[in-house]
Amino acid sequence: MKRGEKILFVIIALVVAGFMGRNLWRLNTIQEVDKGIPYFSTAPAALERAAMDVYREQNCKGCHSLWTVRDLIKFVPAPILDGIGSIRTEEWLYQYFSATKPQELLPSRLKKEYQMPSYAHLPEAQRRLLASYMASLKVQDWYLQETIKAEQEVLTGREYRP
Numbered sequence: 549m550k551r552g553e554k555i556l557f558v559i560i561a562l563v564v565a566g567f568m569g570r571n572l573w574r575l576n577t578i579q580e581v582d583k584g585i586p587y588f589s590t591a592p593a594a595l596e597r598a599a600m601d602v603y604r605e606q607n608c609k610g611c612h613s614l615w616t617v618r619d620l621i622k623f624v625p626a627p628i629l630d631g632i633g634s635i636r637t638e639e640w641l642y643q644y645f646s647a648t649k650p651q652e653l654l655p656s657r658l659k660k661e662y663q664m665p666s667y668a669h670l671p672e673a674q675r676r677l678l679a680s681y682m683a684s685l686k687v688q689d690w691y692l693q694e695t696i697k698a699e700q701e702v703l704t705g706r707e708y709r710p
């Protein structure tokens with residue numbers, strides 16, 4: 549080995565050792581807190597199963613995303629239903645599913661074909677089931693706050709203080 553090569557070799561070894569040392573130090577000192585998936589349901593298993601049967605039969609997933617499941621071909625910009633129970637009450641949801649014109653309760657900016665259809669024709673028991681299950685879909689407070697903050701900052705362009 550020539551002298552120049554040796555020096556280069558030593559430099560590379562030092563750099564590599566430096567990175568390894570830094571990574572090891574980071575591994576031991578920085579503890580990333582993994583807060584996990586912020587969505588959860590408080591529904592008993594039987595309610596969840598029965599409601600999801602109606603959800604499937606009515607093909608709600610044709611427009612909505614829930615538990616990351618959505619229609620991959622047709623893309624309708626409908627609201628994601630995860631955590632919906634943290635912003636809507638069971639009673640509101642029941643009224644919404646029972647409305648002959650849901651857009652009177654929640655206005656729409658979308659084309660008619662993409663808008664929330666009326667489910668007033670479903671048997672009452674099925675509308676109650678859907679409302680009860682949807683109301684059980686919650687989001688952790690910290691995530692809701694972070695989302696509201698981010699949304700407000702995009703909308704207003706200013707730092708959001710609750």
Ligand code: HEC
Pocket residue numbers: 602603606607608609610611612624625626627629632636641650651654655656657658661662663664665667678682
């Ligand atoms: C044709 C597409 C489509 C289908 C099918 C559909 N939705 Fe919707 N839904 C929407 C859209 C779009 C909105 C937002 C309001 C609007 O634009 O009419 C909405 C709104 C909602 C909301 C209110 C969300 C909020 O922000 O408060 C709930 C809850 C909901 N849908 C549940 C369901 C359920 C349950 C089903 C199946 C029984 C279903 N939707 C089927 C398109 C659809």
